Amino acid sequence: MSAVIALATPRRIKASHRRRRRVASDHLLYILNNPLSGTDPTGYASCSTDASAGDCAAAAGSGGTAKVTSQQAGSHIKTTVGSVTNNGNGTATVTANSGKSQGISLNGANLGSRVTNTFNQTKDKISEIGSAVKSRAKDAFNSVAPQSARLSAMSDEQRNDQDSSPLWGAAGFYNTGAGAFNDVLQVWASTVTQGRISDNRPYPVFDVPENQVRSAAMGEGILNLATMPIAEVRGAQGVRGAAIAKPSLSAHKRALLAVQAEVGRLPKGAPGRFGSPQAGTSKKGYRLDPPHDGVAKGDAEAKYHFNWWDYSGGKRGNGGRSGAIPIED
Amino acid sequence: MDQHKIENFLKANPGLAFPACQHLNESQAAAIRNAIAKSVDSPELDGLSIVKRLYEISVEAGGLQVGDAAFSIGKLINDLGVKFPENVYLNWYRFDDIDQITLADLDQYFSELWYPGSDDLDIFDDSADWVVSITHYGRVMLFKRPVRQTIGSVMG
Numbered sequence: 001m002s003a004v005i006a007l008a009t010p011r012r013i014k015a016s017h018r019r020r021r022r023v024a025s026d027h028l029l030y031i032l033n034n035p036l037s038g039t040d041p042t043g044y045a046s047c048s049t050d051a052s053a054g055d056c057a058a059a060a061g062s063g064g065t066a067k068v069t070s071q072q073a074g075s076h077i078k079t080t081v082g083s084v085t086n087n088g089n090g091t092a093t094v095t096a097n098s099g100k101s102q103g104i105s106l107n108g109a110n111l112g113s114r115v116t117n118t119f120n121q122t123k124d125k126i127s128e129i130g131s132a133v134k135s136r137a138k139d140a141f142n143s144v145a146p147q148s149a150r151l152s153a154m155s156d157e158q159r160n161d162q163d164s165s166p167l168w169g170a171a172g173f174y175n176t177g178a179g180a181f182n183d184v185l186q187v188w189a190s191t192v193t194q195g196r197i198s199d200n201r202p203y204p205v206f207d208v209p210e211n212q213v214r215s216a217a218m219g220e221g222i223l224n225l226a227t228m229p230i231a232e233v234r235g236a237q238g239v240r241g242a243a244i245a246k247p248s249l250s251a252h253k254r255a256l257l258a259v260q261a262e263v264g265r266l267p268k269g270a271p272g273r274f275g276s277p278q279a280g281t282s283k284k285g286y287r288l289d290p291p292h293d294g295v296a297k298g299d300a301e302a303k304y305h306f307n308w309w310d311y312s313g314g315k316r317g318n319g320g321r322s323g324a325i326p327i328e329d
Numbered sequence: 330m331d332q333h334k335i336e337n338f339l340k341a342n343p344g345l346a347f348p349a350c351q352h353l354n355e356s357q358a359a360a361i362r363n364a365i366a367k368s369v370d371s372p373e374l375d376g377l378s379i380v381k382r383l384y385e386i387s388v389e390a391g392g393l394q395v396g397d398a399a400f401s402i403g404k405l406i407n408d409l410g411v412k413f414p415e416n417v418y419l420n421w422y423r424f425d426d427i428d429q430i431t432l433a434d435l436d437q438y439f440s441e442l443w444y445p446g447s448d449d450l451d452i453f454d455d456s457a458d459w460v461v462s463i464t465h466y467g468r469v470m471l472f473k474r475p476v477r478q479t480i481g482s483v484m485g
Contacts, residue, residue, distance in 0.1 A: 294392075
């Protein structure tokens, strides 16, 4: 709209500008080079790729849409590369036509290519981190494969007596990653694909937090695992456990003696709820446990350990006692 | 409920009755187990698989520990944004050792019911839509059945 007004306003024109103006006026051929005699037959306001999105939005007017056109130097042919819609609330939506996004400018920056590049960079980043996760999972599989095979060959009862916790840690990893991955896809779906902008969030794709991208990468890495043979996936579940080396038998014996010094030697009881070997009862007993998540690094619960308890004299702090003894070489 | 917990409670609180607590029979526990298996989308219906699955998909309650001053079962459940239940179930093992108790009693006497070291406890209600888990070392975990939003719905 502003371009039309500029052409209709008489002013002194330099010779160098006259040549440019002759070319520029060709796009008004549909109206016989007389812009004041009628209206644009498409019904759209228009602006060029040299304009800012703000100018385009202003040209479109509140609630209106302006075509964004591009013209190669020396060419008379104009190509519509997208549109800018003035949302009427201080924001605008820039929509790039498929495959023609390179020409749309936003305040001097190339929005189309910037969004496209960022999208690709993000995808590359996710792919890169996802590959790393996948690689680590494979390494973990290789390290726990013998244990996995041994457990597979056992009956359920035998298996319950084994420390199988490293083999079920990564299923949660999978779910967490997959959920985060889905979340990021939703962010992309609702912002990047439309190149939506506003005064407050000019480049929404940059607002995707790093941790979400990282989580998404984890998700992709683990989603890739889903296509692995089942044996590999089971092996990969050892990611968490594989990070902490299992202590030696002599370390187990030392820790067990310390436990028995607290509660005495007790007969074998029912397995713990997750299958860990347990002695005694819920009143007085002990249990061999693997390292747990969410525990401070130095805590016994963060290592292979024995939990012990004796509540025959009352609850804890009132005659009852409990504790955890790390198993360390 | 373990007999030694009842005895310890009565010894520590003379004149006070142990909170009303109903132990579920085998068929009641089986019905609960199936409901939880469905809620957590467990591919297997045995108790061990379900507790493992629940542990895998639960998330930490913002680092909250049982011993923290801010810890309150009632507040936790309230913060989940679910319908506040009158009664809750307590799973002590693999959904085959379940008690029912009022949430008010659980909130008031939690330290008399959950014993560190020996008890991994799951708390939930009839809906089976959420579970608050307390590990034997006091870590608080939450599960709430997700409402899945698909890409298609975002794209409209």
